[in-house]
Amino acid sequence: MKRIISLIAIVGALQSFGQELQFSQFFSSSLYLNPAFSAIYVEPSLFVNYRRPLDNGIIYNETSQISMSLPVLMNEAENLPRGGVGIMAYNNQSGYEGIFKISGIFLNYGHNFSIGRLSTEVIALGVQFGYENYRVNFSDLRWGSSYNPYYGYDDSITTPTSEFDDETNHPIVNAGIMYYYNRQRNFTLYNYSAFSGFAITNLNRPDKTFVKDGKAQAPMLFKYHGGFEFKVRKFNILPNILVQYQSQNFTADGGIYTWYSFHENTFGTGQDIKLVGGAWYRLRDSFIFLAGINYNSLSVKASYDLNSNLFYDYEVDYSRNTFELSLQYVLRKESRVRKISNPLF
Template sequence: MAASAKITDKDFYSFRGIIILLFCLLSSITFSQDIHYSQFNASIQNLNPGQTGLFDGDWRFAGNHRSQWAVIPVPYKTSSIATDTRLKTKLKKDAVALGLIVNADKSGDSKFTTTQIFLSAAYIKKLNSDSTHFLSIAIQPGITSKNFNLSELTFDSQYDGDKYNPALSSQENFNRLRITYFDVGGGLVYLFKKNYRKYVNIGISAFHLTKPKQSFFDNRDIKLDVKTTISGIAEIPITAKIGILPTVMYEKQGKFHETLLGGFGKYYLKPVNGLPTAVSLGAFYRLKDAFILAANMDYRNLNVGLSYDINTSKLIEASNHRGGFEISIIYIIKKIPPFIAKKRVCPIYM
């Protein structure tokens, strides 16, 4: 009978430490570590800075939270808060908008953390007199910081011959445990909107235009690739109370790419104080990765979205088909006359 190989405690700690360390280092340069939401249209400044200020109201506040792969010991967690507004200027036909977004992402035993603060500045051009066509161009400068906790990792050098001993040195040397860099993105958006139930929104954006260095070892050859995103969403009225919202998003960063297709079915309830109230149910597919089920509620100036990813990729063996739970909240304050015309230029559905 052939002898079977036995994995010792020392082998376990060595293997575990190497895998976690490689994950931490590689995650800082891979596509998957960019801030990532299935409800991408609920985090508009992460999607495209050109979306800044394109809403009916004075101030918009947004919050997002995602917990991914809860089946593993330390799941990924991502959170964002954002706000944007249009400035009061002397421009008669156009508008200037500003936005601010803060992202925080944490993953793994090492508590690998990404923190971002970005400012979005957009110029919105009215393309016609009845305020139905708009073109927005924006720039988004900001700061990103990444760090991990080496003390949370274990290595074979900390095995004393009997058991793991945290008092022993890991004998791992890093030039730094934190990197901070300046980054710049930009975006272009075209919006056609006849009313709140008939619109088309198409955009293209590019992030990491500065290609910042991503190494904890002073390796100048490791840089973050430019990420390009193309997205589109439309609302098409079917009846007086029902509409559909087809949605598409494509991202490419280096050799990595992602395509997401799907849409919502939306049912309008009785307006509250003249403001739309609606419920939406949606389904999406991220190619070769996950199915996404989503629900959305509009109540006056508040929008709440929930979604859940069901993993379909090769990770299902580890994730047990589980993916990520996500929640989004958007609240709009309306104090000034809307930039987008309230007048109805045609029937809502025809």
């Protein structure tokens, strides 16, 4: 039986494609956040994210992404890379029974420049090229024009599916820049470490319309993210923020990571075990809570978006809580002192 969806609902769903995908664990999906991150990693790293509402039901909103970063151009004197390459892919299903689908694949390159004799500070630049695919089967939809008020939908009535393409592909260019202070996180010499970044998505303004012979350029998405870290005994504390703006749509996340080190593997021997926790507030949207564990090269974190009608207008009767899982694996070289640019990765 064909899905019964009104034209108004379809138009609204297509307009929602102007909104980019969003992860609550934004630093765990770092290449999606900012292409400059590929120049920050000092060891090969794999990242996986999966996100969905707890009550997916027939209305989907399910997102997954996988990325990998590989350091290149090693500086032998500093034992740190000058650049990094990466690959990222993601997939999203949304709408009634997941009828709207988005997928993308990207290649990434980043380069960093050290500042000062001790290379305490670094500036990283990154660029990302890829393709994104939108899919929806319009023949599976029913339209208002085929509705007969006397007995319901009449499939013999011509529907306007010929006016739309079931699939659209578009190239996308993204770019970003980052600044990092005390990237080796040496808290003996320095009281804290800090980072700050800015990224632009849809730099080339790709055409994402389904309408044949139509044109709808995607608006650019601007992102600012930053944070700093300090250490209190076995606790590391990292306040951080993410601000995004796209075509009059504004979101802001602010919160804190903290983790407790049971045993820190500083010199590549023994076990490295940390318990991780965090909480954020997304402006007029949700509270986000996170818990996880780092065990040697593997890190697993789970987060929960607690949404509430309290954040919406009175006309909104229903909101959905969301679960997100992230997995990170770092291919460490145990023979040398571990130099991590960010404890979150």
